[in-house]
Amino acid sequence: MYEGGRFLGPGSWQRRLCLAPFCVVEVRSVGEMVGSGEAAAEIEKLYAAVPQIRNVFYVMGKIGEGTFSSVYLAIARLRSGEDMKFALKHLIPTSHPTRIAAELQCLTVAGGDDNVMGVKYCFRKNDHVVIVMPYLEHECFVDILHSLSFQEAKEYVFNLFKALKRIHYFGIVHRDVKPSNFLYNRKLKQYALVDFGLAQGTPDTQIELLKVLHSKKQEGLLGGSTQRSVFGEKNFNVYSTVPHEVTVAKSITQPKTTDVAAKKLAARKTVPAKNTSTGVVRKTASTCPVSLTCYCYARDQVCSICLARTRQVAPRAGTPGFRAPEVLTKCPNQTTAIDMWSAGIIFLSLLSGRYHFFNAGDDMNALAQIITIRGSQETIRAAKQFGKTVLCSKVLPPKDLRTLCEGLRVCMVPASGSETEIQKQHTSLQLKILENQDGWFVEQTDVNPAEGTDKGLKYTLLTEGTELNQCNINGWDRVPDEAYHLLDRLLDMNPATRITAEEALLHPLFNDLV
Numbered sequence: 001m002y003e004g005g006r007f008l009g010p011g012s013w014q015r016r017l018c019l020a021p022f023c024v025v026e027v028r029s030v031g032e033m034v035g036s037g038e039a040a041a042e043i044e045k046l047y048a049a050v051p052q053i054r055n056v057f058y059v060m061g062k063i064g065e066g067t068f069s070s071v072y073l074a075i076a077r078l079r080s081g082e083d084m085k086f087a088l089k090h091l092i093p094t095s096h097p098t099r100i101a102a103e104l105q106c107l108t109v110a111g112g113d114d115n116v117m118g119v120k121y122c123f124r125k126n127d128h129v130v131i132v133m134p135y136l137e138h139e140c141f142v143d144i145l146h147s148l149s150f151q152e153a154k155e156y157v158f159n160l161f162k163a164l165k166r167i168h169y170f171g172i173v174h175r176d177v178k179p180s181n182f183l184y185n186r187k188l189k190q191y192a193l194v195d196f197g198l199a200q201g202t203p204d205t206q207i208e209l210l211k212v213l214h215s216k217k218q219e220g221l222l223g224g225s226t227q228r229s230v231f232g233e234k235n236f237n238v239y240s241t242v243p244h245e246v247t248v249a250k251s252i253t254q255p256k257t258t259d260v261a262a263k264k265l266a267a268r269k270t271v272p273a274k275n276t277s278t279g280v281v282r283k284t285a286s287t288c289p290v291s292l293t294c295y296c297y298a299r300d301q302v303c304s305i306c307l308a309r310t311r312q313v314a315p316r317a318g319t320p321g322f323r324a325p326e327v328l329t330k331c332p333n334q335t336t337a338i339d340m341w342s343a344g345i346i347f348l349s350l351l352s353g354r355y356h357f358f359n360a361g362d363d364m365n366a367l368a369q370i371i372t373i374r375g376s377q378e379t380i381r382a383a384k385q386f387g388k389t390v391l392c393s394k395v396l397p398p399k400d401l402r403t404l405c406e407g408l409r410v411c412m413v414p415a416s417g418s419e420t421e422i423q424k425q426h427t428s429l430q431l432k433i434l435e436n437q438d439g440w441f442v443e444q445t446d447v448n449p450a451e452g453t454d455k456g457l458k459y460t461l462l463t464e465g466t467e468l469n470q471c472n473i474n475g476w477d478r479v480p481d482e483a484y485h486l487l488d489r490l491l492d493m494n495p496a497t498r499i500t501a502e503e504a505l506l507h508p509l510f511n512d513l514v
């Protein structure tokens with residue numbers, strides 16, 4: 001880390017950061033961006049938090065705002081006299097230091113090549129950290145979605161796989177692959193994978209700090225309610241990190257059929273958890289003896305026994321619509337394959353012209369949406385492979401991907417607010433997931449489908465009767481079978497057989513690109 005532009009602590013990866021090739025002779029305003037008083041006030045706050053920035057950069061304005069950071073566009077004058085644009089990522093001061101350092105290490109070790117964003121510099125003052133990256137002007141995915149040709153869409157995913165191949169080679173699981181984290185400059189044909197704020201290491205990762213995060217997570221040493229969790233959860237479903245204790249019930253979606261006994265049980269604050277994966281002897285709350293047989297199996301409601309049970313803790317970072325089935329079902333052994341699933345969802349958006357493709361607000365509905373496309377039997381079969389039992393209230397066949405995408409790409413879109421066929425199917429589907437080991441019920445979808453407004457597949461619906469007029473142009477009338485074959489391999493429900501980034505780059509679809 002830096003202190004006033006100087007590094008503290010050893011490590012070659014850190015020292016490499018020092019080699020910023022610029023020195024500011026003069027700070028001046030280049031172009032206008034600051035605009036409103038509010039924007040100016042935010043920039044002042046940034047200068048106040050990390051004053052060194054003012055010596056080097058002229059901050060033009062905010063370009064991104066997430067849960068854990070704000071990103072600014074800034075300009076610095078190089079020694080050569082040339083002005084250069086940079087992206088300044090100001091991390092929220094409550095981020096865990098190891099988490100911040102790991103994000104930096106991903107950028108320094110894997111970044112700067114093969115469409116992975118690099119880093120130029122890093123500032124710190126107290127608990128404020130600002131990461132300085134080269135600026136890549138980029139398009140907003142939804143804005144360009146309908147004007148992309150098939151060839152351009154193909155190049156986009158090809159370049160995404162290049163980035164994923166690189167980070168996976170270094171043993172980094174990104175965990176938050178989505179269009180806003182994959183920058184695309186259409187004019188320059190440049191791409192950059194950004195945002196390692198949720199990244200995790202594979203068991204053999206080359207990123208030392210991801211190993212540290214992993215071991216600290218195992219020991220339960222990191223966490224805290226106000227900090228960005230090192231488990232990778234964003235701002236929901238944050239579990240207690242106290243070893244052997246898991247907060248229960250607060251975050252469990254309570255179905256309408258919950259009985260009184262169940263509510264009482266669910267109201268309990270903490271239950272000593274037995275964690276089979278770490279070999280901790282399992283105890284259960286006295287109100288819920290382990291010998292009690294569950295009576296909700298194969299029924300469409302959650303029994304009181306199950307409601308009182310602790311839920312399996314597994315990494316589930318990312319954005320619901322991009323989460324792989326093994327993430328949604330809280331499979332503890334997650335691999336780089338989760339990024340390939342997310343890339344598949346992006347490809348699905350490109351091929352169907354719909355974004356967000358899946359928009360569920362929670363994991364169970366997200367899984368239900370996936371099932372409507374990939375099929376219930378297929379899901380059940382795949383889930384078994386990674387140790388989960390999925391119960392589905394009805395049998396849904398898988399959809400043919402070409403028919404699905406071409407159907408969604410049709411010229412006329414439904415009037416806004418009207419349900420698509422997929423929406424109707426999904427909202428009447430109920431799900432349960434059981435852990436194979438002991439048959440414990442984990443969660444289920446809302447029982448009353450009619451109530452929710454965000455339960456179905458909603459798309460960027462255009463106004464009634466809008467002519468997309470996409471069908472026969474830009475190559476969308478000649479999408480080859482290879483595209484749907486690759487999509488099928490990306491959206492493989494089983495992570496063990498899902499296509500890797502390296503394999504995807506060699507897919508026949510890209511024969512003209514290599």
Ligand code: ADP
Pocket residue numbers: 063064065066067068069070071087089117133134135136137138180181183194195196197
């Ligand atoms: P967060 O963790 O808050 O999502 P990101 O690293 O994803 O932070 O950055 C948020 C947004 O800021 C991105 O979606 C992108 O629009 C913009 N951004 C980030 N890095 C850069 C960069 N190097 N060049 C241009 N824009 C960037």
Ligand code: MG
Pocket residue numbers: 066180181195
């Ligand atoms: Mg982001």
Ligand code: ZN
Pocket residue numbers: 294295296297302303304305306307441
């Ligand atoms: Zn039960």
